[in-house]
Amino acid sequence: MASFTLHGIPVSRGIAIGRAHLLAPAALDVKHYLIAEEQIEAEVQRLQNAIVTVHQELQVIRKGLLPDAPSELGAFLDVHALILSDPMISDLPLNIIRTRHYNAEWALVTQIDELSAQFDEIEDAYLRERKNDIQQVGERVLKVLTGSATALSRLNGVEESTAHVIVVAHDISPADMLQFRDCAFGGFVTDLGGQNSHTAIVARSLDIPAAVGMYNASALIAQDDWIIIDGDAGVVIVDPTPVVLEQYRERQAHLMRERKKLGKLRKTPAVTRDGTEIALLANIELPDDCGAALEAGAVGVGLFRSEFLFMGRTGYANRLPSEDEQFESYRKAVVAMKGRPVTIRTLDIGADKPLDAAEETALNPALGLRAIRYCLAEPQMFLAQLRAILRASAYGPIKLLIPMLAHAFEIDQTLMMVEQAKTQLREAHKKFDPLIPIGAMIEIPAAALTLPMFVKRMDFLSVGTNDLIQYTLAIDRVDHEVAHLYNPLHPAILYLLSSTIAVGAKAGVPVSVCGEMAGDTKLTRLLLGMGLREFSMHPAQLLAVKQEVLNSDIAALMPQMKKIMRTFEPVAIANAVEQLRLM
Ligand code: PEP
Ligand code: MG
Numbered sequence: 001m002a003s004f005t006l007h008g009i010p011v012s013r014g015i016a017i018g019r020a021h022l023l024a025p026a027a028l029d030v031k032h033y034l035i036a037e038e039q040i041e042a043e044v045q046r047l048q049n050a051i052v053t054v055h056q057e058l059q060v061i062r063k064g065l066l067p068d069a070p071s072e073l074g075a076f077l078d079v080h081a082l083i084l085s086d087p088m089i090s091d092l093p094l095n096i097i098r099t100r101h102y103n104a105e106w107a108l109v110t111q112i113d114e115l116s117a118q119f120d121e122i123e124d125a126y127l128r129e130r131k132n133d134i135q136q137v138g139e140r141v142l143k144v145l146t147g148s149a150t151a152l153s154r155l156n157g158v159e160e161s162t163a164h165v166i167v168v169a170h171d172i173s174p175a176d177m178l179q180f181r182d183c184a185f186g187g188f189v190t191d192l193g194g195q196n197s198h199t200a201i202v203a204r205s206l207d208i209p210a211a212v213g214m215y216n217a218s219a220l221i222a223q224d225d226w227i228i229i230d231g232d233a234g235v236v237i238v239d240p241t242p243v244v245l246e247q248y249r250e251r252q253a254h255l256m257r258e259r260k261k262l263g264k265l266r267k268t269p270a271v272t273r274d275g276t277e278i279a280l281l282a283n284i285e286l287p288d289d290c291g292a293a294l295e296a297g298a299v300g301v302g303l304f305r306s307e308f309l310f311m312g313r314t315g316y317a318n319r320l321p322s323e324d325e326q327f328e329s330y331r332k333a334v335v336a337m338k339g340r341p342v343t344i345r346t347l348d349i350g351a352d353k354p355l356d357a358a359e360e361t362a363l364n365p366a367l368g369l370r371a372i373r374y375c376l377a378e379p380q381m382f383l384a385q386l387r388a389i390l391r392a393s394a395y396g397p398i399k400l401l402i403p404m405l406a407h408a409f410e411i412d413q414t415l416m417m418v419e420q421a422k423t424q425l426r427e428a429h430k431k432f433d434p435l436i437p438i439g440a441m442i443e444i445p446a447a448a449l450t451l452p453m454f455v456k457r458m459d460f461l462s463v464g465t466n467d468l469i470q471y472t473l474a475i476d477r478v479d480h481e482v483a484h485l486y487n488p489l490h491p492a493i494l495y496l497l498s499s500t501i502a503v504g505a506k507a508g509v510p511v512s513v514c515g516e517m518a519g520d521t522k523l524t525r526l527l528l529g530m531g532l533r534e535f536s537m538h539p540a541q542l543l544a545v546k547q548e549v550l551n552s553d554i555a556a557l558m559p560q561m562k563k564i565m566r567t568f569e570p571v572a573i574a575n576a577v578e579q580l581r582l583m
Contacts, residue, residue, distance in 0.1 A: 268550065350368060560583065564577065
């Protein structure tokens, strides 16, 4: 067969080379038949038993999670357990058996199809992707009903070294991924999924090469085909020629050597060749991620996205985590970091991160009531979060970071609410750090253009380049149709970023970058040249950035930096940034 290449969405770095192992979707070939009246209750029982079995399976997997398993995995298993308990899945198919006399498999598939169709109508990309979770849960139940071999045993049946197995599937559930993890598979390719899909999130946290959103890859790739995943490019090469295979083998070996070397840098201080100290911090989503942050040698947490504590709580008695529950999470993080600072960002909900999957989203969510706008509109909820964060500050150094600020009155109102939370705690005789530093995310162009307003009021600034790029270039960050326009090197972005760093330095207000740009080694020198001294990123990226820092001489970068900042020609900028990397 001739070699061919498929393009998808890159979600996790690295190169994987191996043979394809196809996972057939169980839902496709279930039997459809009508059952007799007297068999109805037995059929209902059969489906109920299967649902109970899957519940138990999920519990077993949950309990068997290794302590170092990414926290997202546990959360996803909980989501699947909740879906399974929902009457839409646990009751309605039983009614279909009773009223329409369908066999159990048919009844279940009918209901899943019905739910999936409803999800397809949803405009919000994040919510739409939750359809996959429902289908994955449905497939697990179907596997039990049909007694088909589980994905795990099929994978165990592969004789070649499991490191050379690349899982190709229409979609992979987080629960299945957990099992594959123990088999040390080399990578995965899925038809479905985008940057926000659970599979993508899990891939990144496991640090496995992956490409998702490949449309019909699982139909085009055959069992045992040789494939290469170029995780950085989101490209899959099927049946590569010997020359291409050899090139990728070399690149892969090189990457592995680099990775091994990087491990040795964990304790090395991040200092440039000309003696400037750089702070490399970690972005975390849940307190359990602190382990990965320390493992990567982070000197603190530069961004704790607290909204992950608030998300996906449908089915909980309390829709929002209580003040005490939040306090425990924040305290856990600050204690885990053993004296290193933890920057907790207040709730950044809305847009692609809705509180509740079932909630109606705004007309234009990215421009709507999100982040600080939402918090100021819900003062009791916001005060509870502020009190929880303040109380945790009695247990170690915490900084408070406020997302999406654009107006002076928003800053002033926020600061007043922090004061109010402090007063409430004093009255309740609860301890907190009275000097807790308060900072602003600079992620709306209006904020980056009015920095004097911020440096006057704030203790520190943190640039959220993900949103700054979204809003400056007017491209929805979750819409793959405009993903090609997402360009961190657009001169407008370089201007806003460098002026923020410069104004902060002049005012003596520390500036960090906590968006994806901070973890991109191709941009490390550019940011150093702009004067950035604090970078916060996913722990998996930290050591590679540290190596780049160690090899950089900031003084030597300056003439080239001047050239970059003077030009407005994209090609010239791209070439000049590439030149920086060679210096
Ligand atoms: C950003 O916008 O760059 C950022 C760090 O925040 P988030 O990605 O959570 O919006
Ligand atoms: Mg943001």
